[in-house]
Amino acid sequence: MNAAxxxxxxxxxxxATVEAVSDVSGVSKVTLYRxxxxxxxxxxxxxxxxxREHLVVPKTDDPPADLVSYLVDIGAFYRGPLGVTFAELVGACANDPTTAAYFRTFFLDERRKGFATLVERCVESGYFRADADIDEVIDLFFGPLVYRTLVGHASVDDRAxxxxxxxxxxxxxxxxGAV
Known part of the structure; x- marks a missing residue:
């Protein structure tokens, strides 16, 4: 994993070809394909x-601030060099159900679970409505960021x-009525 x-x-x-991962890691291609x-x-x-290494879900005593901080960090991540890799992986998922399954398991599920804790904390603190559907809230925040990253029609700068x-x-x- 470190080599990849x-x-x-x-x-x-x-x-990140199998041959390159094999060369860098010293693990045979046969073992990788196993x-x-x-x-x-x-x-x-x-x-x-x-x-996981670049984006840590914050946990302070201020859930709304943690939520905003995490989303700002994600925006910075997406507009950085790894944002291009993210878009490449999403593109690979479109044509390959196996890649899509790995992407959901090792990337998407963990991100959603971590962000769900932030949303739940905002609900529990009374900041968000009690009837907020966690999955829909996650999509509401991430959808525009992912869409802008993939399509490139608009910025993911801090202002946006x-x-x-x-x-x-x-x-x-x-x-x-609260701001």
Missing amino acids: ADLLVSGGLKA HWPSRQAIAAEAFGQLM VNSIINHAIRGLRADP
């Missing part, structure tokens, strides 16, 4: 590892990320 992660950082999905069905599957798992956050929060507030 290093290759993703240095050259994106194109660089554990992963494709280079995209290896890359998806390694990308999940990179996300904060605007998206503010629009979503306005609809989720327990007290709609």
Whole structure:
């Protein structure tokens, strides 16, 4: 995984071939194929590892601030070099159900679970409405960031990320009149 992660950082999905992972790690290609069905599957798992290292879900006594901080960090991650790799992996998922399954298992599920804890804390604190559906809230926040990263039609700079956050929060507030 470390070899695959290093290759993703240095050259994106194109660089993370089975041959390159084998060369860098010293693990035979046969062994790699015993554990992963494709280079995209290896890359998806390694990308999940990179996300864990770069994005830690904050946990202070201020759930709304933690939520905003985490989303701002994600926006910065997506507009960085690994954002391109993220888009490449999503593209690979579109044509390969096996890659999609690895991506969901090793990247998406963990990200959603971590963010769900932030949303739940916002609900429990009374900041968000009690009837907020956690999965829909996750999609509400991440959808625009992912879409902008994939399509490239608009920025994921800090101003845009904060605007998206503010629009979503306005609809989720327990007290709609609160700022």
